[in-house]
Amino acid sequence: MLNIAVDLLWLRPRQVGGTEFYIRNLLDGFLQLKEPFHLFLLVSKDNRASLEHYGQDERIDLLETKVVSANIAGRILWQFFCQNRFLRKHGIRRCFIPVYCRPLLNGGITYVNTIHDLQAAHYPEYHPFHEIAYSKLCWWLDTHFSRHIVAISDWVKEDIMARYHVKPDRITTIYNPITVDEKETVPFERLADRYNVRESGFYYTVAQLIPHKNLETLIVVMEQINKNSVDLPDKLLISGVNGESRERLEAQIRERGLEEKVILTGFVENAERNTLYQHCRAFLFPSVFEGFGMPPVEAMLFGAVVIAADRTCIPEVTQGKANYVKDPYDVKEWIRVMQEPVNRVGEVDFGMYDQMRLTEKYYRLLLRYLEE
Numbered sequence: 001m002l003n004i005a006v007d008l009l010w011l012r013p014r015q016v017g018g019t020e021f022y023i024r025n026l027l028d029g030f031l032q033l034k035e036p037f038h039l040f041l042l043v044s045k046d047n048r049a050s051l052e053h054y055g056q057d058e059r060i061d062l063l064e065t066k067v068v069s070a071n072i073a074g075r076i077l078w079q080f081f082c083q084n085r086f087l088r089k090h091g092i093r094r095c096f097i098p099v100y101c102r103p104l105l106n107g108g109i110t111y112v113n114t115i116h117d118l119q120a121a122h123y124p125e126y127h128p129f130h131e132i133a134y135s136k137l138c139w140w141l142d143t144h145f146s147r148h149i150v151a152i153s154d155w156v157k158e159d160i161m162a163r164y165h166v167k168p169d170r171i172t173t174i175y176n177p178i179t180v181d182e183k184e185t186v187p188f189e190r191l192a193d194r195y196n197v198r199e200s201g202f203y204y205t206v207a208q209l210i211p212h213k214n215l216e217t218l219i220v221v222m223e224q225i226n227k228n229s230v231d232l233p234d235k236l237l238i239s240g241v242n243g244e245s246r247e248r249l250e251a252q253i254r255e256r257g258l259e260e261k262v263i264l265t266g267f268v269e270n271a272e273r274n275t276l277y278q279h280c281r282a283f284l285f286p287s288v289f290e291g292f293g294m295p296p297v298e299a300m301l302f303g304a305v306v307i308a309a310d311r312t313c314i315p316e317v318t319q320g321k322a323n324y325v326k327d328p329y330d331v332k333e334w335i336r337v338m339q340e341p342v343n344r345v346g347e348v349d350f351g352m353y354d355q356m357r358l359t360e361k362y363y364r365l366l367l368r369y370l371e372e
Helices: 018-031 048-056 072-081 083-089 129-145 154-164 188-195 215-227 246-255 270-279 294-301 331-339 355-370
Strands: 002-007 037-043 060-064 094-097 110-115 148-151 171-173 203-206 236-239 262-266 282-285 306-309 323-325
Touching: 002 355, 018 037, 018 294, 018 355, 037 048, 048 060, 072 083, 094 355, 110 129, 110 355, 129 154, 148 154, 148 355, 154 171, 188 270, 203 215, 203 270, 203 294, 215 236, 215 246, 215 262, 215 331, 236 270, 246 262, 270 294, 282 294, 282 331, 294 306, 306 331, 323 331
Parallel strands: 002 037, 002 094, 037 060, 094 110, 110 148, 148 171, 203 236, 203 282, 236 262, 282 306, 306 323
Antiparallel strands: none
């Protein structure tokens, strides 16, 4: 029987982007499993409320720690030096951590980690020194001390193997489960009035407002469409949680006179996001670095034509069925691809992202490496 802890101390609700959707989708999948298991969710003082409903299932217990997730340094120190003792005190010897962070030593605990990407290694200029050092330390600990590693795409698996010389049998690729309710929408007219857009008369993207998402290129694209009267929709909606690039993006929009053409919507509820997927001319995804990249897959689930940067894992997870821009910084190439996109959504095997299929993969993997 699977009887393990799941470390959720890193989770800051609505602040960690795709990793939050990933773990909530996975936990929701566990609620539907028929196989026997018992999970102990390690929660913090400030994220417990958002996870409380999982404890209503008799197979899941919440274990609250002294950690405050918003205090990242404090959380790291507690995890490094106190987590193993906390687990042993509760009679737990096996733990799944669905991100890369972990204690310095195993301390009698067997760990399995998920690594979503090695972003700080590829783009150190986007991260402070202490964050790079911490990430590299944890990746090294994962590859040397964790019993097994899950990678969220083959591209990530190959990246880990190349950088840390890990044997292929120590890493298993399991895609992120993607769950969207096709009925969870709102009347488009409501959003059309709010953002002053019309059916298929705008482009849409979903991204955290951070540098490698390459949103600045899309702003220049929209400037060129407007300036040169290109026969394409001249509006772009960008949805996403705040990030370090927000002020720079806002300034760029103002400087180019695009306040009415490029709209930062901020966080939107799923129903509104899904409606925008459905009614946009195309979903644009210019990110130059992703470990998985859920938004373009979500957009295709709603029938949207996707135009994406041909970088990292994006062609893999979109199954080669999107429209790809070879040079994600080339404004002219973006416009050229946007003028003649091909809709291949009907060719996508969405079963590859099925929640229960992937939850069962996780269950079997965790049972194999963490069973008592």
